[in-house]
Amino acid sequence: MEHHQALIDHISKRVSLNEDEIQEFVSCFKITKVKKRQFIIQPDFVAKYRNYVIQGAFRAYVVADEGEEHTIQFVVEDWWISDYSSFIYQQPASMFVIALEDSIVLQIDYESEQKLKASNHKFETFFRIMAERSFAGIQKRLISNLTKTAEERFTEFEQNYPKIANRVPQYALASFLGMTTQYMSKLRNTRVHK
Amino acid sequence: MEHHQALIDHISKRVSLNEDEIQEFVSCFKITKVKKRQFIIQPDFVAKYRNYVIQGAFRAYVVADEGEEHTIQFVVEDWWISDYSSFIYQQPASMFVIALEDSIVLQIDYESEQKLKASNHKFETFFRIMAERSFAGIQKRLISNLTKTAEERFTEFEQNYPKIANRVPQYALASFLGMTTQYMSKLRNTRVHK
DNA sequence: AAAAGAAGTGAAACTAGATTAACTTTATTT
DNA sequence: AAATAAAGTTAATCTAGTTTCACTTCTTTT
Numbered sequence: 001m002e003h004h005q006a007l008i009d010h011i012s013k014r015v016s017l018n019e020d021e022i023q024e025f026v027s028c029f030k031i032t033k034v035k036k037r038q039f040i041i042q043p044d045f046v047a048k049y050r051n052y053v054i055q056g057a058f059r060a061y062v063v064a065d066e067g068e069e070h071t072i073q074f075v076v077e078d079w080w081i082s083d084y085s086s087f088i089y090q091q092p093a094s095m096f097v098i099a100l101e102d103s104i105v106l107q108i109d110y111e112s113e114q115k116l117k118a119s120n121h122k123f124e125t126f127f128r129i130m131a132e133r134s135f136a137g138i139q140k141r142l143i144s145n146l147t148k149t150a151e152e153r154f155t156e157f158e159q160n161y162p163k164i165a166n167r168v169p170q171y172a173l174a175s176f177l178g179m180t181t182q183y184m185s186k187l188r189n190t191r192v193h194k
Numbered sequence: 195m196e197h198h199q200a201l202i203d204h205i206s207k208r209v210s211l212n213e214d215e216i217q218e219f220v221s222c223f224k225i226t227k228v229k230k231r232q233f234i235i236q237p238d239f240v241a242k243y244r245n246y247v248i249q250g251a252f253r254a255y256v257v258a259d260e261g262e263e264h265t266i267q268f269v270v271e272d273w274w275i276s277d278y279s280s281f282i283y284q285q286p287a288s289m290f291v292i293a294l295e296d297s298i299v300l301q302i303d304y305e306s307e308q309k310l311k312a313s314n315h316k317f318e319t320f321f322r323i324m325a326e327r328s329f330a331g332i333q334k335r336l337i338s339n340l341t342k343t344a345e346e347r348f349t350e351f352e353q354n355y356p357k358i359a360n361r362v363p364q365y366a367l368a369s370f371l372g373m374t375t376q377y378m379s380k381l382r383n384t385r386v387h388k
Numbered sequence: 389a390a391a392a393g394a395a396g397t398g399a400a401a402c403t404a405g406a407t408t409a410a411c412t413t414t415a416t417t418t
Numbered sequence: 419a420a421a422t423a424a425a426g427t428t429a430a431t432c433t434a435g436t437t438t439c440a441c442t443t444c445t446t447t448t
Contacts, residue, residue, distance in 0.1 A: 064341040072337065085330040094337075117322070121315040128311070128322035135329045136279040142336050143266065143288075146372050147258040150405065170426065178340050183405055185427055344435065364396065377435055379397055 003031055003054050007106055010052070010078060014129050015122045025123065028116055029106040034099045040081075041097035047086035049107040053077055056103020059172050060095050071176035074100075074164055080130070081105075100168060150179040154187050197225055197248050201300055204246070204272060208323050209316045219317065222310055223300040228293045234275075235291035241280035243301040247271055250297020253366050254289050265370035268294075268358055274324070275299075294362060344373040348381050 004026045011017065011025060034040060034056065041047050041060070051058075058081050060073040072095060075081040086093035090110055108116075116123045144153060154177055158165045165173060174184040198220045205211065205219060228234060228250065235241050235254070245252075252275050254267040266289060269275040280287035284304055302310075310317045338347060348371055352359045359367060368378040 062337055062341065068341075070337065070340040072333070072340075084326070085333065088326045088330060117319070121318060124315060124318045124322055125311070128318055128325060131322060131325035131329055132278070132282045135325055135332065136282060138329065138332050138336060139266070139279065142332060142339070143256055143264065145336070145339055146264040146266075146369075147256065147262075169424095171424095175340075180406060181426070182407080182428085186405095186429095189427080363394095365394095374436060375396070376398080376437080380399095380435095383397080 003104065003106065004029070006054055006078060007052050011126055015126045017122060021120065021122065024120070025116065026106075028112040029108050032105050032107050034103045034105060036099050036102050038099050039096055040099070040105070041083045041086070041093050041095055043094055043096065044092045046090055047083045047093050048109050050080060050082045050087055050110075050113060051097075051105040051107050052080055054104040054106060056105075057100040057167060058097055058103065059100050059168065060097045061172075061175065062095050069171075069175055070178075071172050074168055074172070074176065076164065076167070084134075100172070145178055150177065150183060151187050153177045154179070154184060197298065197300065198223070200248055200272060201246050205320055209320045211316060215314065215316065218314070219310065220300075222306040223302050226299050226301050228297045228299060230293055230296050232293050233290055234293070234299070235277045235280070235287050235289055237288055237290065238286045240284055241277045241287050242303050244274060244276045244281055244304075244307060245291075245299040245301050246274055248298040248300060250299075251294040251361060252291055252297065253294050253362065254291045255366075255369065256289050263365075263369055264372075265366050268362055268366070268370065270358065270361070278328075294366075339372055344371065344377060345381050347371045348373070348378060 007026060007029065008022055012022075017025065029052070031054075032051075040049070040051060040058070043063075053075055055077060058075045059071055060075070060081060060083065061069045061071045063069055073081065081097055083093040083095040083097065085091070086095070087110065113127070117127055118124075144156070148156070157173070157177060170184060171181045174181045177184070201220060201223065202216055206216075211219065223246065225248075226245075234243070234245060234252070237257075247269055249271060252269045253265055254269070254275060254277065255263045255265045257263055267275065275291055277287040277289040277291065279285070280289070281304060307321070311321055312318075338350070342350070351367070351371060364378060365375045368375045371378070
């Protein structure tokens with residue numbers, strides 16, 4: 001049960017639950033160890049789980065027509081990862097989600113989550129808050145992509161998420177920020193020397 | 195009450211409510227007429243309302259450093275509009291939302307929505323479903339921006355949303371798709387003549 | 389209905405960022 | 419500890435899309 005404490009703290013920050021409710025909630029999750037380079041979501045398979053990261057790091061990405069990878073999301077400890085379109089509609093995924101490090105996640109499957117939400121108003125509230133904030137976050141990123149240059153996006157990411165910038169491979173970060181690795185390398189090095 | 199029917203149909207498609215619940219829900223909304231070019235959200239003011247469009251069309255946009263407008267969303271009949279980051283966190287908005295036509299909306303204020311969600315599990319479910327689907331939709335757009343050329347985005351928008359493409363000003367559409375009006379004009383005309 | 393302003397077009401010049409390719413460094417496998 | 423593969427760098431060349439600007443058409447105001 002030790003691994004569940006982080007998840008308990010996580011949900012307790014967003015809704016207030018009593019001891020029984022906490023037990024009901026965490027009992028729906030199963031712990032899974034994931035090795036570096038292992039996929040937890042793949043295109044054409046339905047995303048069965050929503051995953052809460054206890055330890056480690058993941059990367060969600062899509063592969064475009066000519067084979068280029070585009071990173072959609074990075075996730076580290078204390079956040080969630082899935083292919084949400086696939087998960088909420090229970091339709092085949094379009095993303096890969098791969099472990100960037102040996103990791104530990106807590107997984108809840110679709111049916112269990114549906115039951116949780118139906119059984120208790122507070123669980124429904126928790127998932128509503130998550131979805132709302134995820135929307136706000138991704139919209140901020142869309143606006144950044146529409147309004148900023150590659151250099152601005154890179155500089156701001158480094159300032160806002162220095163830990164993640166140093167933890168993930170550069171090709172993954174470049175594709176997250178919408179540029180090539182070569183260009184990002186150039187940005188990094190022209191900046192450093194001046 | 196005639197204007198409320200569209201909203202009743204809208205929510206009834208997503209959760210099943212009895213007559214009393216329907217009344218409770220719609221009674222939280224007030225009808226507002228909005229003239230073309232009128233703003234319903236402005237930067238630095240907190241977005242007080244979530245707006246359901248009965249009639250008309252709106253455009254949400256941000257203004258970047260050098261004054262360029264970037265369209266974040268178009269909304270027509272039977273959908274919702276606000277600055278959601280501002281609305282959910284009740285913090286100052288960063289967007290403008292302007293009426294593209296004379297319009298009619300149903301508005302719910304933040305406190306009423308909070309009370310609705312707290313009072314009835316089904317209302318909470320409705321807003322959770324909305325947030326989840328909005329997330330899936332905006333993520334699809336982010337992926338499209340990362341993976342497609344300007345020409346592909348333009349062509350696909352015209353195919354997927356022909357009504358909207360013909361209803362909104364071209365400068366607004368170009369800025370939604372992340373290109374200049376001049377370039378969109380070129381795309382349109384090179385395509386037509388071949 | 390004339391005047392003024394806003395939206396849209398077309399074309400030339402320009403540039404941010406991509407592509408290609410050769411090389412170096414760092415990780416992984418045997 | 420070699421061998422191999424993967425990740426990152428540097429630089430030259432290229433191009434999708436921007437910028438600037440002059441012109442036209444459509445819309446709003448008087």
